Amino acid sequence: MTYNGLIFKMTGSKRNIVLVLWMFACSSVFSQQNLMDKKITIRFENQAVDEALKLLMNEADCIIQYKSSDLPRERRVTKSFEQTAIRTIIKEVWGDNELRFLPIGNKITIQVSPGKKIKRKTGNLLGKVTDGKEKPVPFATIAIKGTAKGVVGDADGTFQISRLKAGTYDLIISSTGYQSREIKATIYSNETTKLTPQLIESVSHLDEVIILGQSVKEIKEKNVDNIEVIDLDAVRTEASDVAAVMSRSSGITIRQSGGVGSNATVNINGLQGKAIRYFRDGIPLDYMGGAFNFLIMPANAISRVDVYKGVVPIELGSDALGGGINIISRRFYTNLLEVSYEHSSFNTHQATANLFLKRKRNQFIKMSSMIISSDNDYPVNVEITEPETRNRKQITTEKFHDSFFSFFGELEVGIQDKKWADYASVSLGGSTIDRDLQHGNLMINPYGEAMQSLDGGFVSVKYKKTFNKEKISLASFSAASSFDFFVQDTSSRIYNWLGKIERIRPTPGGELNSTYKSQRKLQTDFWINRTTVSHSISEQLELSINNVISRKYRVGSDPLGYRTLDDNVDPLTTPSILFRNISGMSLKYQILGGKLIQSAGVKNFIYRSSATNYGSSFFSNSSPLENSGNNWGANYAIKYDVSKSFLVRGSYEFSTRIPDDTEIFGDALFLLANADLTPERSHNLNFGFRIDEKPGDRNFTLELNLFLRRLFNVIFLKQTFLTSQYVNGGNSISRGAELDLEWELMKNLDLFFNATYQDLRLLTARDFTETYQEGERMPNIPYFFFNSGLKYKFPPILDDKLGLNIYGYQQYVHRYFLFFNPGGNIDNAFKIPTQNIVRVGLSGSMMKDAVTIALEANNVTDRLAYDNFRVQKPGRTWHIKINYSFK
């Protein structure tokens, strides 16, 4: 062996071998010193590092080795070196003074220090999406293939993705009306990679399904969690409210008790009401006190709605039994003022205004606001009574006391990308809701004067920061709020459906309650903190810990209401308190390059509530009520990408829902307290698959989800005489399937279709006299429904100055029964009739999409529409909506 001019003869002895190796090592070091200190003169002109090193190898007559993944690919070098040591040149070229070298012979192996490797992990991506004429493509979706990451671009086409791990990514850029593109982007450590991807307008075909096809949606829906993503950005220009858009999705029904602003109930896979929990950007919505009623909001007020049908992730930190709904606020990246106004039938006005101002040093101000107002004086078929004979006759007349007004505003001030915080902000918000009450649960006798209102405000603080080379992230949210709920029911007048006073009530009560008038005021004070810590243990393993702690305090008064007999106490003046702490831990593990992802989590629910039993007028005894519990839940989810276009997915969750304060304490009137309530539980099982194909180069997505939910210890409202009370009892099961289809039928024409069958049945009766109901379908819940939609985008008009879309949606809900109808035998059973509602619209854009206008007709065939028994919804309504963005 010849090495550095010295010749060693190998001996057979072990001692000699060790000696030779030692000398080899020493000589290597000596030799290294010599080679590394060799001085040469060289010049680089805007060359990438690997090119510069090649030149250096030629000049220095040596071989330089390195791991390609360590190479700072983003770096380009322009520099002259005069008689400089190779060691120094390499460090300068590489841009790292802490490089280490292992020279062997004429080979130099570069070793990047571990610390440097970690520092090199992340960079930013900044870009602007334009079309072929360099016109910005607004609201394009930039998704990172194979991950759940992605953003929606701004109105001027700009987008930003922060803190991406260094490396090369495949980006999917898409936007309505353009061909989707897949491009590569390399992210370098501590640097911002700039891209200006161009999209080509769809001429020959569309690469995405316009109606629902958005890549963020696609990516989230391909994740391990079973999420239905309702992309409101995709329908931002349309004149639909959130409830209308959501109800077009599979597995979801939304039932409204009337017109604009009426109470709405969400049903997911057969479960509804309190079994569903709501979140805003991941925070339980409780702190908004009912003021943030997202269902009535215009579609452009929020970005999207994520509906969790399987496992509700521990990050959401709540006790959802039947699923979770996470409302994602709109995000902005550049200065923007966006206003919209919609006018529709029955004197309905809806307006939104969003302002985003970004200042130096990453300061920002964000303002969101919304106003909704409606007379809701739509025609209804009702009965009036002949004064003399007291016989009823049916008439068609307009509702006369159903107006609604709502305002919501929020101002957020914060900073981004500072040393001490990646994101920190303070928000102030307020809202008011005024609602006339036209009728009770059944639309039988009208009210003419009763009303209710909800007013209040909140303050919240957000903080996010990553630590330890971004392996650990911390996010904390705190909020405090106070809301006043007011009911006024002071009229003794009895109205008929013509809005005329028929007579004066002989009893001292009002319209809602024949015994007592009411000026009831309930004040609810609430605070909440959610803290989430995530730790990326490795590339494959991530640990998350979440804790949500909250306290709700409710107190009220009613100067006209009930008083306890013995001590003349207004029961509402006794406060009720509900304390909850929900913590969870989850592990997410992915292997096979992300093809197989599993997640598992545990949740703990601790709650304590207290009040005085004044809350039940019939049975009040001033005794203290206490209720507390400590319960556990667990979940597991798995997803496997069988191929690029086919994935399978399954999940299981053992979930718990804690009884809330109303269920425990009642309403101090007819809803009795029940201090013995215990949480309701369910086993949730989901399984499904998804196919993403491109037959004929047109997008085709098919998804099937099967679900099984076994509920036990169910909390339900038991009606006893004139009172009611929440009690535990009865087990039930919900089984079903959802089918989702999205298909690009032809050029510029897209179709969606989804269908849901959910078989919710009672397993164990809630009372021994009701055992005959066992095995029967649960009443008053839709069990079969389907939706479809078509959207056509016209080719560009006037040299691309105008855009035009035409669309139509259809919604079918099969009739269902108000009460148990064993075997479907009963001919006259009360039913909510089959609904088949069609909505059509036309939207156009101009001035580089700064202005959009939509014209729509809902219930275009003017059918009688019901979501609840005998509670008629509006017939055909006309809508016009204008959206204007100032940049």
Add this chain to the structure above:
Amino acid sequence: MKKGNLISMRYLLLLIIVSCDNDDVQIEEEDSSEYPYILFTQNATSTDGFLTAFNELPAGDLDIVSQSNVISLASSQGGIQFKNTFFARDKDGNNGLLKYVIDENGNISEVGFIDGGDRLKAVVVSDTKGYYADFDAFNIQIFNPETMQRTGEVDLSGASQGGVIEVINFMIERDGKLFAGFSSFSLTGVSADSVYLAVVDIATDQLEATRIYPEALYLGGLWFRTLPFATDANGDLYMQALGDLSGATQRLSKILRIKSGETDFDLTYEWDISNTLPPQPSIMRGLTIASNGKAYTCLQTETPSTTTGIFSEPIWQYYELDLENKTGSLISDIPSFIGFGVFMVMEMNNQLLFPVISSSFNGYYAMDMATGTVQQQFKLTSGGAPRSFLKID
């Protein structure tokens, strides 16, 4: 009794005073129904229920929801009978008075509806005349059962006791007079310590007299579907004053009497029944007379373990009463039952039918009036709990 229950009684009374009458209607010869037995049921955890008819007195296990002639009721409040028709308060949530007829195949259909107010009660006195009252007004409405139209009203302003709330509790017709027990409350729900009775002359529809009986509470103020007034074969009218165990004025249930041919209370007769008969002071529910002073009622015999147990625990039992001698005995062959629903003991086919709701039995017991033998008559296997059982002509 727990304090909570004591207080509760007053407000339950205030809010649910209601009843219906089926006694002493004028029977005329008319076609008799082939399906004369009418059964109302109600689910225990909701307001809905079922209505069906039978061609013979049902026996054994009854799966009523499988019957072809069963109909669904959004609100099952029971009914009253007149000849071969019957009347109920509502079907689909409308307050009012609904008339039903049954065809030869047992199919039940509605033939008229009069809009009414909350907690309506009614009595039919002839083919063309009936009365109803509700919480919408302190007066008595007159209607024609044939056309099912309101035809007038009886002015009760002369009977007013000056209360803030004055409501009719129950009405019964006897010898051309309509007796209407009513309550008069202050705003806080406190009743004066007396019971009131408006006597209306049916021929003129005029208020004839207002009777007051002191130291008793709530004449006819009873639970849904109970019969608090009953006429003996000799014409004596017995009336139940429900009483009130809460508040400053505590009164137990009493039975009062108006003798045959009279329109005022028999001041020589008062039976403080619930203080003497059951193991502890309680409230009686219902009063059904078989004949010759023999009557039936039910009494609460145990204290419920929870505040709402008065509705959900089997703490009630039936008693046979000797009204003349003011004695009674427990009908031990009928098990104790839950206070949900109905306590209307009905007489038909020389039997007395007792509704019973308990975990071991949900249906009707029958007592042979000749022998006093008690046995299970029919048991509901579907449809909820019994609400009302009638026999039409």
